[in-house]
Amino acid sequence: MAEDKPRDFINNLPKIYGMYTGGFIVFIIIMAILEQMGVGADTIGILFVAFTVFIYAAIGWLSRTMNVGAYYVAGREVPPVFNGMATAADWMSGASFVALAGGIYFGGHGYLAFVVGWTGGYVLVNSLMAPYLRKFGCYTVPDFIGTRYGGNLARFVAVIILFVASFTYVTAQINASGTIAARALHIPFEFGVWFGLLGILLCSMLGGMRAVTWTQVAQYIVLIIAYLVPVIWMSNVQGFGIIPHFGYGEAVQRIAELEAQWNVGMAATADPGVGGVRVLTTLHNDPAGGMASWKFFTLALCMMTGTASLPHILMRYFTTPSVRDARKSVSWSLFFIFLLYFTAPALATLTKLQILDPNLATGIIGDSIAEVQSLAWVQNWADVGFLAVADGNGDGILQVNEFFMRPDIVVLATPEIAGLPYVISGLVAAGGMAAAMSTADGLLLAIANALSHDLYYKIIDPNADTRKRLIVARVLLIGIGILAALVASLRLTGILGAVAWAFDFAASGLFFPLVLGVWWKRANRAGAVAGMICGFLAGSLYLYYIRFAGGAEWFGIDHLRFAIIGMPVSLVAMVVVSLATEPPPKEIQDMVDEVRDPTGRAILDKTH
Amino acid sequence: MADNTSKSPAVQQAREAHWSRTRNLTIVVLAIWAIFALIVHLFAGGLNQISFIGFPLGYYLAVQGSLAIFVILIFVHNKMQDRIDDEAGLEG
Numbered sequence: 001m002a003e004d005k006p007r008d009f010i011n012n013l014p015k016i017y018g019m020y021t022g023g024f025i026v027f028i029i030i031m032a033i034l035e036q037m038g039v040g041a042d043t044i045g046i047l048f049v050a051f052t053v054f055i056y057a058a059i060g061w062l063s064r065t066m067n068v069g070a071y072y073v074a075g076r077e078v079p080p081v082f083n084g085m086a087t088a089a090d091w092m093s094g095a096s097f098v099a100l101a102g103g104i105y106f107g108g109h110g111y112l113a114f115v116v117g118w119t120g121g122y123v124l125v126n127s128l129m130a131p132y133l134r135k136f137g138c139y140t141v142p143d144f145i146g147t148r149y150g151g152n153l154a155r156f157v158a159v160i161i162l163f164v165a166s167f168t169y170v171t172a173q174i175n176a177s178g179t180i181a182a183r184a185l186h187i188p189f190e191f192g193v194w195f196g197l198l199g200i201l202l203c204s205m206l207g208g209m210r211a212v213t214w215t216q217v218a219q220y221i222v223l224i225i226a227y228l229v230p231v232i233w234m235s236n237v238q239g240f241g242i243i244p245h246f247g248y249g250e251a252v253q254r255i256a257e258l259e260a261q262w263n264v265g266m267a268a269t270a271d272p273g274v275g276g277v278r279v280l281t282t283l284h285n286d287p288a289g290g291m292a293s294w295k296f297f298t299l300a301l302c303m304m305t306g307t308a309s310l311p312h313i314l315m316r317y318f319t320t321p322s323v324r325d326a327r328k329s330v331s332w333s334l335f336f337i338f339l340l341y342f343t344a345p346a347l348a349t350l351t352k353l354q355i356l357d358p359n360l361a362t363g364i365i366g367d368s369i370a371e372v373q374s375l376a377w378v379q380n381w382a383d384v385g386f387l388a389v390a391d392g393n394g395d396g397i398l399q400v401n402e403f404f405m406r407p408d409i410v411v412l413a414t415p416e417i418a419g420l421p422y423v424i425s426g427l428v429a430a431g432g433m434a435a436a437m438s439t440a441d442g443l444l445l446a447i448a449n450a451l452s453h454d455l456y457y458k459i460i461d462p463n464a465d466t467r468k469r470l471i472v473a474r475v476l477l478i479g480i481g482i483l484a485a486l487v488a489s490l491r492l493t494g495i496l497g498a499v500a501w502a503f504d505f506a507a508s509g510l511f512f513p514l515v516l517g518v519w520w521k522r523a524n525r526a527g528a529v530a531g532m533i534c535g536f537l538a539g540s541l542y543l544y545y546i547r548f549a550g551g552a553e554w555f556g557i558d559h560l561r562f563a564i565i566g567m568p569v570s571l572v573a574m575v576v577v578s579l580a581t582e583p584p585p586k587e588i589q590d591m592v593d594e595v596r597d598p599t600g601r602a603i604l605d606k607t608h
Numbered sequence: 609m610a611d612n613t614s615k616s617p618a619v620q621q622a623r624e625a626h627w628s629r630t631r632n633l634t635i636v637v638l639a640i641w642a643i644f645a646l647i648v649h650l651f652a653g654g655l656n657q658i659s660f661i662g663f664p665l666g667y668y669l670a671v672q673g674s675l676a677i678f679v680i681l682i683f684v685h686n687k688m689q690d691r692i693d694d695e696a697g698l699e700g
Contacts, residue, residue, distance in 0.1 A: 109667070115675070116649065117645075120674065253662075301646060330682060342671065596626075
């Protein structure tokens with residue numbers, strides 16, 4: 001990755017990452033052999049996490065740069081397939097990896113709105129945003145807002161919204177990386193958070209976007225192997241088919257029978273004695289219609305528009321060589337994301353079947369409590385407070401409302417429930433770490449770049465030289481990282497609430513100003529500022545009103561979907577104010593024409 | 609700023625034709641998106657009465673069907689957009 005031979009490096013990418021993947025598989029085999037030779041489970045877990053984090057840090061070190069273009073947009077030389085992998089890792093957070101399958105397990109059909117929303121959003125990214133932003137040639141998302149609408153106020157407001165949306169998200173990721181590091185390395189959570197942050201900063205600080213790009217590709221490879229191998233292996237061991245994805249329809253129907261048999265839906269009657277665990281009360285596949293349909297619709301819509309407005313995703317498409325490559329890399333992004341997202345429901349369904357079905361060896365509901373409590377995996381996870389068994393009705397038999405677990409366990413404990421070797425659990429820990437780190441990296445960089453490029457360079461000190469800009473960018477990166485880790489170590493919110501909020505903040509404030517910047521020439525500065533401020537404030541105030549001020553929800557719009565309030569306000573404010581004020585000047589309208597033309601130089605080429 | 613002052617009327621015209629085709633394609637894509645991302649899931653209960661490769665159809669769409677359609681939709685959209693760009697002489 002030397003500065004003087006970038007072409008060689010780009011041409012050799014398939015070979016380099018092919019060797020990397022092969023090396024990782026060899027590492028897994030060595031771990032499996034060590035396990036057979038009697039090396040303890042703890043040691044294997046430590047080796048998995050430490051080895052992979054070391055590799056990412058090494059890639060970060062090799063990608064160090066003092067070039068502004070390389071630091072902000074990876075030199076705009078990332079081929080589409082690799083940018084697709086990097087975006088997939090950027091996108092799939094610790095929550096997607098660890099909590100998605102558990103969410104489906106407990107949330108039933110309503111939760112699938114997340115699955116649909118977090119994939120369907122890419123259709124919006126591809127058709128409305130990515131190619132045009134790439135043609136624009138900006139370094140950051142506020143860079144687009146600031147240049148398209150003109151003026152420091154629009155740029156500044158965009159930076160604020162970006163900061164709020166990304167910061168809520170990044171604390172959740174650092175929290176997740178801390179949790180995984182703490183469990184795998186057997187250190188307290190507070191140390192785990194700082195260990196996670198150290199790894200994250202090593203990946204991004206020296207090489208900015210270039211380093212993050214190449215570590216994210218490496219992290220995608222680890223996380224997808226770590227997600228697919230246990231599920232496919234479990235499916236083979238348990239006789240659900242070689243590839244489980246297409247054949248679990250019967251399992252869905254069998255679960256419906258078992259739910260009737262076990263009376264799923266009864267609330268828990270006993271106290272589990274630990275926090276964060278719950279019993280299964282929602283039916284697996286029961287789209288109730290009416291309010292439930294409305295909730296599905298609104299949640300999917302918020303997650304999709306949020307996807308298309310989150311700066312850490314959009315900025316990945318600034319790194320491709322051309323507009324056409326930007327589009328191509330969106331299609332690859334969604335393909336790589338799809339691989340994980342269509343596996344999660346299969347995992348949730350098969351895990352549930354294994355627990356509920358008395359005809360399977362793994363089934364525990366209906367067994368005697370003493371028998372269940374003597375199972376190794378039940379003991380292991382009960383020891384760390386992820387699972388609890390409490391005989392509510394005192395009959396000595398385990399009912400479905402007497403079995404408590406944390407949603408995360410569906411992914412983390414799959415290998416053990418199915419009786420797979422410990423090496424698979426170590427692999428899963430490495431995958432979760434990769435997912436949390438890659439997303440945290442993208443988010444931290446999005447925040448630090450917006451502050452250093454838009455706030456410092458464009459607004460405060462436009463005469464700063466390259467060296468000074470890059471030093472400021474790095475100081476901000478470390479500062480934001482430390483701030484996020486401090487907040488994460490306070491453990492203020494559960495992982496998933498905060499993740500959905502980030503999407504709602506971004507959709508409320510940025511969705512329409514970004515879309516209309518390309519698609520409506522008449523949109524002007526006053527309109528964009530009004531759209532950003534009104535949408536963001538309306539969404540935030542509504543969130544405050546229902547979540548913290550004890551207000552009643554309007555039409556079932558809860559804290560996960562507050563963009564349903566923010567977005568229409570943003571749209572109306574933007575259109576009304578734009579029409580009430582002067583049209584944008586001729587050169588801005590010409591700029592919009594230029595953005596729509598996929599050929600020619602980027603708009604901002606000369607000004608950077 | 610790029611050199612947009614020097615665009616000849618012919619280029620302007622090609623751009624306008626290109627943009628109207630691009631916009632129409634985008635509208636079609638967004639319509640398909642709206643159907644599979646939002647509309648079909650409102651009818652999941654009814655669709656579940658239909659069986660599709662062993663799955664209740666409403667459930668299948670939410671866990672796989674819609675997702676696969678999104679992937680295909682983006683690939684096809686980009687192919688068609690590439691053709692529009694090429695025919696306008698604006699290959700990106």
